[in-house]
Amino acid sequence: MKRMFALSVACVLLATGCVTTGSGMQRAVTRAKDKVSPALVHIRPVKEVFSGGKREEISVVGSGFIISPDGYVVTNEHVAGESTLVRCVLSNKEEVDAEVIGTDRYTDLALLKLVTDSKDLPSIHFAPPGKVEAGQVVLALGSPHGLARSVSMGIVSVTDRYLGDREEMVSPYNTWIQTDAAINPGNSGGPLVNLKGDVVGVNARRLGGADNVGFAIPAATAIHVIDQLREKGRVQRSWLGLTVQETTSKTDDPNQKGVVIADVDPLSPATDAGVRPGDILLSVNGKPTDARYVEDLPDVRRLMADLPVGSQVKLQIARGNEQIEIPLTTVERDDLTGEEVEFPEWGFTATDLTPTIIRRAQLASNQGVYISGTQVGSVAANSGLVESDVVLMFDGAVVENLKAFREMYAQRVESKQRLILLQVKRGALTRFVLVKQEESTEAQTELPQQDGGVQDEE
């Protein structure tokens, strides 16, 4: 009884809501939708994924939007990255393939170019950065659960939501626009637009288990990244090896300037230059690096990332009661994950080492390859190689990187050498893994013979 009452109240509220928003709102929504819809792209990439020690291709569905009459399309990296084929369906249901111009894992953005000679495709534009505010009505367009040409409506809930890292889901260089416009799997890469039909964000994430808590990459970040992707096919960033934390993590003192250096990566320019965890970074090349709250961190990180790669920079550091200036030379930031390769004969996949892996495995150098998966019953698994092992030596030779490993591997597969000795680091321990090459091929040929044996008995 009580419940019915509650429901009827809700209905009334919804009805009155419609009345108060009025027909002006309805017209604005329709106008914005009509402007954006023609530029909407339904994207169906075939992606390369590595799992369980194997390389596979899977088909996924995402969204995107055309930003130029000649067919540049913006979408998410997690939609179009590592794809071998990108098929797009335009608003007129025409199917067009697209070429991946560039992707950026750190911001989850990708730029595609439709393979078409057309120069007058419908396109939409980014709204001027910073013009979005909480409470503003927005529309999310895309293909939720693969349902193309869908529109949902909501408001901007928060303009600068900070999301911490979760494994490979990182966003160090941007905060997020949070919206209650329904965003579902498949909406990824689609536009979040204002009532003028201009793009305020690129829909990319949602909070699982919550109702309508979705997140879009702000236009400012998208513009910055897309421009570089169009020019160079990638985003080049500087790396110093610093992990920064807001000053309130250490003190609530409002006079505390700068940003706390929480961690310094070994094997990084910052370590070489003598920067220490606990130092306060006050400025870089004279530009202040103030971050009192977590929401301020992406700006500081971007300031450092945007330094020209290989340039000499000056860090102003407060250490205890003294201020020191530390010069260092930046290096280029590696991609978030290393290149991944399948080794089918032995049945495993491996990647190049990244600073994250080096850190986690406490490696003394950046030499080696990381085992990202092994297939059950494979030569690698049977030999005792396991996921997250780091291979340091191959038959007594140092494994410099994935490329060197591939060469040694190919040579051994070719020569059919029976035993190959790997030295691996597994957690804190180092041990030997002896790979027996012929074993599994024998097993494979034996099995049919056993079947034959059963038939003989019959």
Place this chain on the structure above:
Amino acid sequence: MRSKSLAVFLAWCVAGACADAQDLPASLAKSAFDKVSPAVCVVNYSSEVTNPSNGRKSRRNTRALGLLVSPAGLVMAHGHMQVEDSEPFSIKVSVGEGDAEKEYDAKLLKKPEDVNICFVQIENAPGVTFPFLKFAQQDLALGEPLLILGLLGDTLDFNRSVIVRRVGSILEKPRTTYCLDERLLFGYVGGPAVNARGEAVGVVGFDLSSSEGGDLYVRSGHPLVYQTELFAKYIETPPTTTETATDTDGAFLGVFTQPLTDDLAEYWGLPQDGGVVVGTIIPGSPADVAGLKMGDIVTRFNDVPVKAKLDREVLAFTKLVREAGAGATVPLRVLREGESLDLNVTLTERPKSARDAGEFEDTVFGLTVRELTTDVRILLNLPADVQGVIVRSVKSGSWADLAELGPGVIILNFGGQPIASLDDFKAAAEKTAQEKPGEVAVFCRVGARSGFFRIQPRWENGTAAP
């Protein structure tokens, strides 16, 4: 009346079982039962279990089968009584059945490292001579029947019970281990195993200690007989109490090894005689000091040949090291790049393990920390230069909890004071509590990374954690 009918019932049970086990006469089963069952008792205790992920403690009452092994009231129980994150207290031993049943207070003695058995000593029983079980050291044969004594559940008044099992399998390496042919109900775990001659030859359980390859047995799920030789020394000389214990079990070499399989021997062009291949060497350990190198193959230790070819055969080497005695200088023969090389190594005492690590509970900030022991360092892959204490638990609602400090976080610096030991932390926490600052910056390591946590105490609300 009730116990008489039960005895009849039991006798019937035994007879029934003997129909299967023809070489075990019912009369013998009955006499063995009569002889052994008075020594079977019930260990009632409370257990405080700490959830390692959030530090929350919960208590429960539980029990174990006890076995009186001395007239002075020494009681043996299965090792699950005391495990990581679970501390028994309020221990009471109930001896005898029915009207003769009597309960005594008891204290837990230090758990041995090499066998998964707990010892409990009855207290405050002056002048009482307890019935007790004497064990015989006997080899067992495959298929040999064994009587296992146990307890029925609490709803059946813990009546003593007997079942028959057979030795289903004998593992020869690393040392003889007898597996039973069928699974056991919980009430028989820790119960005595009696052979056809009426001799108690051991107790049954599921896992030997981890140094004996405990995991391998637990995973198999087969109950084992812990033979008399594994625990006789502890009946002879009972362990000390937990509180006053000093850790002197076994010697320490400081290497992680793997067996020299025939394939590895072939690869290196060595004779296929087995041995242990040295992988990781703990920095500063006796092995490190003696100059052992990764890839060395130990073929003799303390003049005993080392011939491991399988993983579980490495345990024999581990045992050799442990039993060589801390402080002893022993000869070691290794193969290095095909050449035989003799080294001497001076063994030390084994470094403290997490189980014996010192803990400190800070009631002001509401957290319990533990010293960093070698095993934890290896488990977490901590570089040697990381010094600190590890958060074991955080009281919910405390200042530490509000600062989002959690279990597993390693505290490196507390309020500007570097922390290298438990004493450092104690001193830092006490100093901070006296100075009552408005905020305390705590520099920590979480996983592979470091960062700050800020504790904001509210001293005006008193110094006790909320």
